[in-house]
Amino acid sequence: MAATEISVLSEQFTKIKELELMPEKGLKEEEKDEVCREKDHQSPSELEAACTSGAPQDSVLEEEVEPVPATSEESEKHILTLQTVHFTSEAVELQDMSLLSIQQQDGVQVVVQQAGPGLLWLEEGPRQSLQQYVAISIQQELYSLQEMEMLQFHAVEENVMVASEDSKLAVSLAESAGLIKEGQEKNQLAERTKEPLSFVETMSGDERSDEIVLTISNLNGEEQEDQPTAGQADVEKAKSTKNQRKTKGAKRTFHCDVCMFTSSRMSSFNRHMKTHTNEKPHLCHLCLKTFRTVTLLRNHVNTHTGTRPYKCNDCNMAFVTSGELVRHRRYKHTHEKPFKCSMCKYASVEASKLKRHVRSHTGERPFQCCQCSYASRDTYKLKRHMRTHSGVHMRNLHAYSAAELKCRYCSAVFHERYALIQHQKTHKNEKRFKCEHCSYACKQERHMTAHIRTHTGEKPFTCLSCNKCFRQKQLLNVHFRKYHDANFIPTVYRCCKCGKGFSRWSNMHRHSEKCGSGEAKSAASGKGRRTRKRKQTILREAMKGQKEAAKGWKEAANGDEAAAEEASIPKREQFPGEMLPGACGETTARVKEDVDEGVTCEMLLNMMDK
DNA sequence: GTTGAAAGCGCCCTCTGCTGGCATAGA
DNA sequence: ATCTATGCCAGCAGAGGGCGCTTTCAAC
Structure with a gap:
């Protein structure tokens, strides 16, 4: 002993x-x-x-x-x-x-x-x-x-x-x-x-x-x-090999049976064998973490104390270890990238980065999401992906669908929307959608669908209030708000010179370039001065009604149909094209400044594009 | 036994591209 | 006023950069 x-x-x-x-x-x-x-x-x-x-x-x-x-x-x-x-x-x-x-x-x-x-x-x-x-x-x-x-x-x-x-x-x-x-x-x-x-x-x-x-x-x-226990078996096995080797000829080689390590030196072999144990006698008194050597412990303690002895000569950065400094210099100063991809021109400072890059060639995705079919090529992406597993997101993308979700481009069928989306990405291409009737081509299917309707004459979006039909959903939305929504306040672009309102920025801009003649200024300003006080009174009433309407929207969205009806708001299912309260609120907010200036809804509608 | 270099793992960040919802310019 | 095509934006994912820290190992 x-x-x-x-x-x-x-x-x-x-x-x-x-x-x-x-x-x-x-x-x-x-x-x-x-x-x-x-x-x-x-x-x-x-x-x-x-x-x-x-x-x-x-x-x-x-x-x-x-x-x-x-x-x-x-x-x-x-x-x-x-x-x-x-x-x-x-x-x-x-x-x-x-x-x-x-x-x-x-x-x-x-x-x-x-x-x-x-x-x-x-x-x-x-x-x-x-x-x-x-x-x-x-x-x-x-x-x-x-x-x-x-x-x-x-x-x-x-x-x-x-x-x-x-x-x-x-x-x-x-x-x-x-x-x-x-x-x-x-x-x-x-x-x-x-x-x-x-x-x-x-x-x-x-x-x-x-x-x-x-x-x-x-x-x-x-x-x-x-x-033996697993670890014990390894150590004992290695020891056994070591002892056997020692009895052989003068030029001894020590082989580790746990790994591929070999050494001609006993000290090296013994040192290596310690890597197969948990022998870490050096304890950090700050966090109780243990290390095999004093040097490792010293580096670790430096992370506690903030000691960074290795300073970069080209910038103000400093590091705990020399290796960090070398790597930093490669990234920031020398741009040396020793690890080169054999399949493309990519090169990296670190081997791990090349390994990660190679997965983009091989398609390997070792990091599987435990909640859906997603798998990523590195740990960070999986971690980032996991944030999407919130309740809203789950219903939207990962809820099981009894109905078959068919791929747009092939016969594949899925029961999870996310899986379908990921699959369909494999069909992705540049302007792969080409019109059979003309030379039109586009990248997105929705654009082609809308385009095809110009050939077929199909108008699938019908207003439930007047039965008018449209080829695009947003057209129906605009139509409904303009003609069937009493609380709709359109966006108005006003001329900064005369105050005249326009429904489109381009029209206002065209007007504004010409505006500036005495006639235009006089007419606008005179009208404004004479009617401002009356407008503000009307406006207050309009704003009050608008707030009530907004309240009705909110309650209707929460399923309180009675409150919605009381506020003269149509039931949600009556809104074609899935018009959402947020859209109305957004418009309301947008025109609030205009309204505060004394322009009523009615006036806006009358003034627009005139 | 100690040391320094290299390798490795992990984390976070930015940039970029794609997609769907929606808005809007131009005809 | 309406229609068509396209732009903007937000959310998500792919790829890569940079750094913190630990582990391994050869040399001394």
Whole structure:
């Protein structure tokens, strides 16, 4: 067993104990003793110093446990090193953590919380002890969070109490579990994990030591090999390969069986193998996120502090990492685009952008909407698309239609309007609609439909009030408002020189260019002055009636037909061409300024285009 | 063990094109 | 006054730019 060391990281970087794998037989008795001796080296005062010399909020011990040179083909033990971490209560409460379980036992409230990948701790309530807060670093691949529920923690607690009496003690986890709840939990755990229960040993060099070492191994090593957890299998497999390679010739090559990685250097191989574990011993004290190396942690902390050491010489931008600066310079200054598309001239600064671009060639849409048939080529578009799943939008586009929705261009049939629209886009083309009777062509079918009517003479839009027919819906709308809507106030363009009103801007403009003769000014201004006071009186009455009409519109739209009728507004179904209240209101607003100037509706109609 | 470069993932933004509703210029 | 064809606008989606941050890995 390799030596352990305790240190305190500077700059308030916090490090939590890690887990190492260890072959069972590699952990011989003398090595266990060595572990204990190493632990024993940490005197209570040293520990206390280590625990109080860091940040005031969370001083933490640091320890390394080197893997023991192993003989393969043997079941393995896993060492959990538990440490006291002096998190203050405030610090604990401030963290955003998920509560795993709470249990009252013997008047002691035990709270087990998850503080991020691989970090758990146990908090005891009323009792004040060295194990007030115990941090446990554990690989989730080896022991899922579910497996680390109260059963194990009771075992831990039991060990702690016993350890105070005896510095070295082996306790079966199964036995420990039995002390708390016999049988059922044990069986459930075993069944849930599909593994034999583990054997737990605890080693504590000093009664007052904060540190406890748990060695957890399976009771049946062969079964463990047969039924390892997924992550455990990977690591063990890789380790096995590693060991096999080591016995070969002088020029050794280490192959990772988890991935394609190979290396001729043991150190590189070991470093790589750590990427297959969750070994992240460096903890950010600000957000409790963990990292594999100090450098990664430093970069991360810079994101908290706003430190941006890499500054661009060509602009004022600054970045946390050198890579960000390089990328920025490519985007903004050098315009270097190393990633080129083999199918077109597109080139990008980043490989991910090229990958995204290639999907526009392949048509790949990996991001499927869970609520409709839409699929996007990148995550952002799917996220943006999800905004459209509001209630209005859903009824309009994604409601199931019992009736078949047929494609305009082929025989395809859909029951969702959105799917139909997306399908029909595949038929899209430039001016694909060509008239059979003349040379007319257009891009939109609706334009062709309207055009065809000029050949057929069809006039499908009929006014329900006078039976007059029209070829276009908007013509019917205009007709109805003008002749059958008592509250309709037409848009008026008035000459800024004489005040004369026109129904069209072009007519007013034509007039305005000629306007300016004394005759025109005189007639307009004289008329205005003489009648202004009377107009304003009439106007007030008109506005009052208009407000009542608007109210009737609103209530009619809400289904209150009686109110609509009272306001002399036709029922909604009587409005041809789906005339909407909004259209009237819009017109009303548009002419309000004109009305305020003293022009009545009646006058406007009379004055227009004269 | 540390470092820096490169790669990767994710997010947000803008620009652009298409479509349907509606308005309107010109005939 | 009416009709035809087209323009404007808003909503949506496609494509790409730019950056924040993390992870990986070779070199030292």
